[in-house]
Amino acid sequence: MSTQHPYRVLLFYKYVHIDNPEEFAAQHLEWCKQNGLRGRVLVAKEGINGTVSGTVEQTEAYQKELTRDPRFADVEFKIDPVDHHVFRKMFVRARKEIVTWRLEDDVDPSQTTGRHLSPQEWREALQQEDVIIIDGRNDYEYDIGHFKGALRPEVKTTKEFPDWVRKNLAEHKDKKILMYCTGGIRCEKFSGFMLQEGFADVNQLHGGIIKYSKDEEVQGDLFDGKCYVFDERISVPINRREDRVIGTCHHCGKAEDRYVNCANPFCHLQHICCEECETKFRRSCSDECREHPANRYDLDNEILRKREEEYRLEKEAGLKVLDDQTTQHQA
Ligand SMILES: [Zn+2]
Numbered sequence: 599m600s601t602q603h604p605y606r607v608l609l610f611y612k613y614v615h616i617d618n619p620e621e622f623a624a625q626h627l628e629w630c631k632q633n634g635l636r637g638r639v640l641v642a643k644e645g646i647n648g649t650v651s652g653t654v655e656q657t658e659a660y661q662k663e664l665t666r667d668p669r670f671a672d673v674e675f676k677i678d679p680v681d682h683h684v685f686r687k688m689f690v691r692a693r694k695e696i697v698t699w700r701l702e703d704d705v706d707p708s709q710t711t712g713r714h715l716s717p718q719e720w721r722e723a724l725q726q727e728d729v730i731i732i733d734g735r736n737d738y739e740y741d742i743g744h745f746k747g748a749l750r751p752e753v754k755t756t757k758e759f760p761d762w763v764r765k766n767l768a769e770h771k772d773k774k775i776l777m778y779c780t781g782g783i784r785c786e787k788f789s790g791f792m793l794q795e796g797f798a799d800v801n802q803l804h805g806g807i808i809k810y811s812k813d814e815e816v817q818g819d820l821f822d823g824k825c826y827v828f829d830e831r832i833s834v835p836i837n838r839r840e841d842r843v844i845g846t847c848h849h850c851g852k853a854e855d856r857y858v859n860c861a862n863p864f865c866h867l868q869h870i871c872c873e874e875c876e877t878k879f880r881r882s883c884s885d886e887c888r889e890h891p892a893n894r895y896d897l898d899n900e901i902l903r904k905r906e907e908e909y910r911l912e913k914e915a916g917l918k919v920l921d922d923q924t925t926q927h928q929a
């Protein structure tokens with residue numbers, strides 16, 4: 599039993615019309631809270647985008663509940679086994695878009711989107727000559743892991759992509775474009791935008807990096823480093839054949855791929871930092887931040903210790919649920 603992961607993370611999205619996002623969000627939040635889920639779900643008139651964590655039982659109930667709705671019947675869930683919740687709370691929010699693009703000319707991915715490539719097709723395409731591989735994520739995500747040969751976008755948020763494309767790729771409209779992101783959602787509109795801009799051959803990795811990693815045949819091949827995720831894990835391993843570290847410690851330059859947030863609450867800069875330098879610099883990005891009177895290093899360590907204890911209890915409770923289920927099945 600001890601090798602089992604009692605919790606799961608679900609990653610999913612669907613572009614589909616939702617009439618009243620506010621009402622849907624309120625009901626969905628209520629259901630999630632009652633059923634012990636934690637995470638972040640965004641809903642808009644154009645669809646749903648979410649990551650949630652819970653015990654195996656809770657996440658299975660969630661999948662059942664969501665797909666009971668005909669609009670979400672064919673939602674694809676990417677499932678990661680974990681030891682405990684990866685969120686502190688449950689949020690469900692109604693937004694204008696499920697990914698913030700704010701395009702002048704909005705794209706409906708159910709009408710206009712690039713060709714979806716399976717993990718096997720993607721792996722093959724990556725190795726073709728004369729293709730342009732675009733990392734459809736932000737620069738700090740690229741810095742700890744990306745596909746070999748991918749362009750590093752100079753963007754901090756998705757909204758900045760249109761300008762970046764117009765500045766950097768305008769001469770390559772006839773080239774084969776390959777784009778990818780974490781779970782596939784960002785490429786749905788991004789590839790549609792590129793088609794609108796006149797790019798002829800636009801392709802996207804179906805299910806993103808996460809699904810690519812789970813595919814039994816490709817096993818994350820040709821991906822270097824780790825994949826940044828927007829939950830407490832911060833990053834997850836992808837390439838099951840070859841484990842390389844991409845990125846360097848902000849202080850000592852050693853190969854490293856762990857992100858920390860600067861302990862000076864007025865700075866809070868997310869930076870790559872090795873364990874040694876974390877202690878030495880009290881998890882700060884600079885000497886000024888290390889010496890700052892509001893530095894939270896000791897306080898945060900105390901919170902972390904408490905949280906680890908909480909996680910240990912959470913895992914034990916989760917395993918007990920699994921045990922009880924097994925006993926019930928056997929009975
Ligand atoms: Zn270091």
Ligand SMILES: [Zn+2]
Binds near residue numbers: 862866884
């Ligand atoms: Zn700082």
